[in-house]
Amino acid sequence: MDFRTRVRDWLSANLTGEFAALAGTGGPGREHENVELRARWEKALGAAGWIGLGWPASHGGAGADVATQVAFFEEYARAGGPGRLSHIGEYLLAPTLIAYGTKDQCDRFLPPIARAEEFWCQGYSEPGAGSDLAAVQTRAERDGDVWRVTGQKVWTxxxxxxDWCFVLARTEPGSKRHTGLSYLLVPMRQPGVEVRPIVQLTGTSEFNEVFFDGAxxxxxxxxxxxxxxxxVATGTLAFERGIATLGQQIGFARELDEIVTVAHDRGLLDDPAWSDxxxxxxxxxxxxxxxALRTLGSGDGVAPSVAKLMWATWHRRLGELAMDVHGAAATLADGEPYELSAAQRLFLFTRADTIYGGSNEIQRNIIANHVLGRSRRG
Structure with a gap:
């Protein structure tokens, strides 16, 4: 049995029973859905060995090559697998530890991620340092055998x-910009850590503020x-924009298919302007x-920024297309409890795609600096 068939068969057999309700849930704009059930789903994935596919065998992973990992992400997306609660630990923190961490750190943190026993969040953005990551002001001071962290993170x-947060903090007083920063692993369940949900106009809380007061x-x-x-932090960002984006694109294709169906039903496809x-x-x-396929594993340092700029801009335009295709009806809610329609959710939440994870402007700066720097060295 080939790998794709094995993944497909496992998902078909397991997205049933209590987990049947998870299909298609928990994605962007829907992170609040079925949280407890999705946590149990993560444990099922871990028990079946699907977490950590790309990690080296020496770190408890399957050592899967790029093609195998792509196959998993694509089949997971096609099956309507729910939004992952462990993705920050599995796809951001774990590769970072494997690349930059110590053996003790890998031994301590990777197994609980693989078993979906510990979940992670990312402590990067701050009220005055969103896309400009180098402007962070959260500070950490060494105090004997511990670091004490004070500051605020947002959009977390x-x-x-x-259970844990990887925090970018300023550990050298008086340092500026890219210097004097350190990458700390901080437990969330302790005095000195306060989490406040950010309630949006939709009534949901996709993000949080996190306050560290001597944590x-x-x-x-x-x-x-x-x-x-x-x-280390920029290394994490490169992992964030890696292989998993190919599974993300399966979701994009599904969204486009739904738009095409509506356009067909409304007779718009006969109009050259719409079909174009x-x-x-x-x-x-x-x-x-x-x-994405061309640059996976290429080692091209600017490729993640190019990819982020491309998909974020494309996806935002898709949200606009969705609303236009639905017409005036897209501005209405069906009635209480006034849940967003798929088109409304796509439109509203893709507005953030060009901001989070490094705004389009920041990505253009990175690309420009890379190209200009290369030309100067030449």
Whole structure:
């Protein structure tokens, strides 16, 4: 049995019973859905060995190559697998520890991630340092055998569920920008950590504010040396924009298919202006896929920024297309409890795609600096 068939068969057999309700839930704009059931789903994934596919066998993973990992993400998306609660630990923190951490850190933190026993969140953005990550002001001071962390993080996904947070903090007083930062692993369930949900106009809370007031973590819970936080943090961002984006694109394709169906039902496809917009969206999606496949494992340092800029801009335009295709009816809610429709959710939440994870402006700066720097060295 080939790998894709094995994944497909397992998902078909397990997205049933109590887990049947999870299909298609928990994605962007729906992170609040079925949280307890999704946590149990994560444990089922871990028990079956699906967490950590790409980790080296020496770190408890399956050592799967890129093609195998792509197959898993695509089949998971096609099956309507729910939004993952452990993705920050599995796809961001774990690769970072494998690349930059110590053996003791890997031995301590990777197994609970693989078993879905500990969830993680990302402590990067701050009220004055959103897309400009180098402007963080959260500070950490060494106090004997511990670090004491003080500051505020914002837009922190899953912070209300997380057991741990990887925090970018300034550990050298008076340092500026990229210097003097450190990458700390901080337990969330302790005095000195307060999580406040950010309630949106939709009534849901996709994100949180996190306040650290002298929160403590062991001195050994620093990834890399003190002051090397920028290098480690940008490494994490590169992992964030890696193989998992190909599974994300399956979801994009499903959204486009739904738009095409509505356009067909409304008789819009006979209009060249409408058909051109839909064809443009389809071509753009193919470009995203080919760009991702071309650059996976290439080691091209600017490729993650190019990919983020491409998919975020394309997806935002898809949200606009969805609303336009539905017409005036897209501005209405069906009635209480006034849940968003799929098109409304797509439109509203894709507005954030070009901001979070590094805004489009920041990605353009990174790309420009990379290209100009390369030309100067030449």
């Amino acid at each position: 996904s899953l912070a209300h569920l997380a 403590v973590t062991a001195a050994s819970n620093i990834v890399g040396a003190p002051g090397e936080g920028w290098r 917009r839909i064809v443009d969206a389809w071509v753009g999606l193919q470009a995203l896929r080919h760009q």
